[in-house]
Amino acid sequence: MNSSTAGLAELTATLRRAARLPGLLVYIAPELGDNAYAGSRPCGPAPLVGIGADLLDDSRSAALHGAVAHEIAHHALGHVTSLVVPALERVAAWATVGAMLATIVPAPRWVPLVLVAVAAVAYVTAAWRRRATEYAADAHAVALLDAAGLPGAAIVAAMLTEDFATEPRWYARGGWLIGSHPLTRSRLRRITSLDQLTPQFTAPGFAGGAR
Ligand SMILES: [Zn+2]
Secondary structure (H helix, E strand, O other), X not given: OOHHHHHHXXXXXXXHHHHOOOOOEEEEXXXXXXXXXXXXXXOEEEEEEEEEHHHHHOOOOHHHHHHHHHHHHHHHOOOOOOOHHHHHHHXXXXXXXXXXXXXXXXXXXXXXXXXXXXXXHHHHHHHHHHHHHHHHHHHHHHHHHHHXXXXXXXXXXXXXXXXXXXXXXXXXXXXXXXXXXXXXXXXXXXXXXXXXXXXXXXOOOOOOOOO
């Protein structure tokens, strides 16, 4: 075990205890780049967190600490096991399929229109719910890091500040309305004031720029 994976193991163990999760399986995923992932496997009960290999470039970075805390927060808040968003997304998918079928089989004209409307409402509602879980995970990540004796708000804000620089313009210009993540600017605003968006977000002892 090298120093970055040893640091990651210690960090995840500390945050898992703070989140009161009975178990946690963490894996390093090169394909995630500088992102992280919270999920589960049908064959295993342990919550799963994937860490992009690029996040391990600096085991002391706010990017790594913030991402790990954020994904563990998703598990602690029950977002991964909630069935509401997947159900809405299934409704959206099936209503879209139904609308396409209704255009090629004999059916009243209003049927595909109603199905398209149902699909749109279900999709937008699912996206809105996903964005709400992102705000909640950020806030809980701050609480978990604080409970671990770390400067939670500063770490999460530093992580988001790095994301802010790379956010695509199309997303800021309205793409977020159908996206699963809120605008980074909005997430930052929830954590602290945008007026302070500069070096003071770099937590003492945590280097930024890991990704
Ligand atoms: Zn998230």
